[in-house]
Amino acid sequence: MTQRTDAATKTDPxxxxxxxxxxxxxxxxxxxxxxxxxxxxxxxxxxxxxxxxTTTAAALGVRAAERGRKVVVLTIDPAxxxxxxxxxxxxxxxxxxxxxxxxxxxxxxxxxxxxxxxxFDEIVEAHADGxxxxxxxxxxxxxxxxxxxxxxQEYMAMxxxxxxxxxxxxxxxxxxxxxxxxxLDFLDAPKRLGSFxxxxxxxxxxxPAKMGGRAGMKxxxxxxxxxxxxxxxxxxGQFLRDVQTFVAAMDTxxxxxxxxxxxxxxxxxxxGTAFLVVATPERDALREAAYFVERLAAEEMPLAGLVLxxxxxxxxxxxxxxxxxxxxxxxxxxxxxxxxxxxxxxxDPADWSAxxxxxxxxxxxxxxxxxxxTPDNSEREDSEDREPTPGHVPDTPGTPSVEELTTxxxxxxxxxxxxxxxxxxxxxxxxxxHPEVAVTEVAALPGDVHDLExxxxxxxxxxxxxxxxxxx
Numbered sequence: 001m002t003q004r005t006d007a008a009t010k011t012d013p014x015x016x017x018x019x020x021x022x023x024x025x026x027x028x029x030x031x032x033x034x035x036x037x038x039x040x041x042x043x044x045x046x047x048x049x050x051x052x053x054t055t056t057a058a059a060l061g062v063r064a065a066e067r068g069r070k071v072v073v074l075t076i077d078p079a080x081x082x083x084x085x086x087x088x089x090x091x092x093x094x095x096x097x098x099x100x101x102x103x104x105x106x107x108x109x110x111x112x113x114x115x116x117x118x119x120f121d122e123i124v125e126a127h128a129d130g131x132x133x134x135x136x137x138x139x140x141x142x143x144x145x146x147x148x149x150x151x152x153q154e155y156m157a158m159x160x161x162x163x164x165x166x167x168x169x170x171x172x173x174x175x176x177x178x179x180x181x182x183x184l185d186f187l188d189a190p191k192r193l194g195s196f197x198x199x200x201x202x203x204x205x206x207x208p209a210k211m212g213g214r215a216g217m218k219x220x221x222x223x224x225x226x227x228x229x230x231x232x233x234x235x236x237g238q239f240l241r242d243v244q245t246f247v248a249a250m251d252t253x254x255x256x257x258x259x260x261x262x263x264x265x266x267x268x269x270x271x272g273t274a275f276l277v278v279a280t281p282e283r284d285a286l287r288e289a290a291y292f293v294e295r296l297a298a299e300e301m302p303l304a305g306l307v308l309x310x311x312x313x314x315x316x317x318x319x320x321x322x323x324x325x326x327x328x329x330x331x332x333x334x335x336x337x338x339x340x341x342x343x344x345x346x347x348d349p350a351d352w353s354a355x356x357x358x359x360x361x362x363x364x365x366x367x368x369x370x371x372x373x374t375p376d377n378s379e380r381e382d383s384e385d386r387e388p389t390p391g392h393v394p395d396t397p398g399t400p401s402v403e404e405l406t407t408x409x410x411x412x413x414x415x416x417x418x419x420x421x422x423x424x425x426x427x428x429x430x431x432x433x434h435p436e437v438a439v440t441e442v443a444a445l446p447g448d449v450h451d452l453e454x455x456x457x458x459x460x461x462x463x464x465x466x467x468x469x470x471x472x
Contacts, residue, residue, distance in 0.1 A: 029305035029438035047278035063459035068105025281423035305438035321417035
């Protein structure tokens with residue numbers, strides 16, 4: 001595996017051993033060291049859908065800019081959350097400067113959203129003369145290819161990354177990869193599209209145009225009659241003619257697609273690139289993250305570490321789920337609660353109900369000979385004017401009692417601690433499989449991120465590797 005071992009990874013010598021028998025803690029990812037490293041020019045955030053790649057990329061961009069770097073964030077996410085969180089009305093294929101960036105340095109933040117078709121058009125316009133470019137752009141097959149051909153989005157993301165890097169206008173490019181299910185899509189789509197454009201089928205369609213004149217027509221009429229007849233029935237004769245016209249116009253450009261894809265692929269393998277795998281502490285997301293880690297290693301691409309988003313914890317972690325549930329059951333039962341000294345106590349007798357077991361004399365006990373304690377009407381009337389006893393919550397119809405509220409809170413705490421324990425087990429499994437991967441954890445926020453302040457909060461958690469109380 002190509003794993004970064006410089007200042008971006010904090011290694012604790014004591015973390016290599018674990019006396020409790022559980023997996024040793026993973027090395028900590030130092031996000032600030034990564035962002036501050038002038039040799040790092042590209043950061044790629046990858047991971048499965050819905051794990052927070054876009055938010056992570058935007059938060060890293062804000063933090064890097066406010067630490068003095070000139071940053072551009074390229075997002076391929078069609079949800080447009082990046083524009084909303086950065087206070088920009090809309091993003092397009094042109095980098096837009098983000099207002100409101102603070103900090104003492106001269107940092108800047110720009111953001112853009114990949115326009116797949118526009119990027120393809122720019123390639124055509126840059127590598128074909130005016131007449132040929134116009135013929136390509138107006139070709140129906142090209143319009144379908146540029147708008148939705150499988151792998152086009154990922155290929156164009158690579159193209160745009162290569163363009164941004166070649167301009168050398170920004171000293172840090174942060175890429176939010178397409179919302180794909182698998183790493184195979186982002187890493188393999190450029191090769192697949194290049195293979196398609198250089199493939200035997202395309203070359204066969206190119207042959208008549210390359211031969212030209214009567215020889216070409218003879219080849220087309222004789223050598224391709226069977227194939228074109230079959231394809232014409234399946235796809236339609238007009239579609240096939242559109243494909244052939246497109247291929248003839250694009251003839252001189254096909255080699256360039258493969259060349260540029262290979263160049264960008266090498267750029268992703270270069271030491272100046274760092275991949276961040278983003279995941280949540282859920283089994284499916286971390287299983288996908290493990291696959292990303294293994295695939296990046298196989299492709300010899302530099303992995304900086306894992307960003308674990310939406311990690312849960314509790315400030316009352318010393319109270320386990322089992323203890324919380326036991327206390328809730330006691331409150332639901334006879335009113336017995338655990339005391340701090342480990343003993344048991346009863347609730348205030350004033351709160352006992354008439355049918356409570358505590359109100360029934362024990363077997364063999366002497367009958368109650370005390371005078372009737374029920375006050376007369378005048379005493380009841382006086383009591384209505386008295387101030388309530390401190391700590392006593394009067395019963396109001398429809399209002400839950402203190403015991404009911406406490407029981408509910410205990411059960412909520414038990415559920416939270418069960419989530420914390422499940423997430424810890426999931427993280428431990430990942431760490432056991434990939435102990436070399438540096439990790440930073442981002443505590444779950446109470447709400448959605450929708451502005452720069454929210455992105456700064458995420459950036460702070462990314463930098464500190466904040467582990468919520470009880471999650472470690």
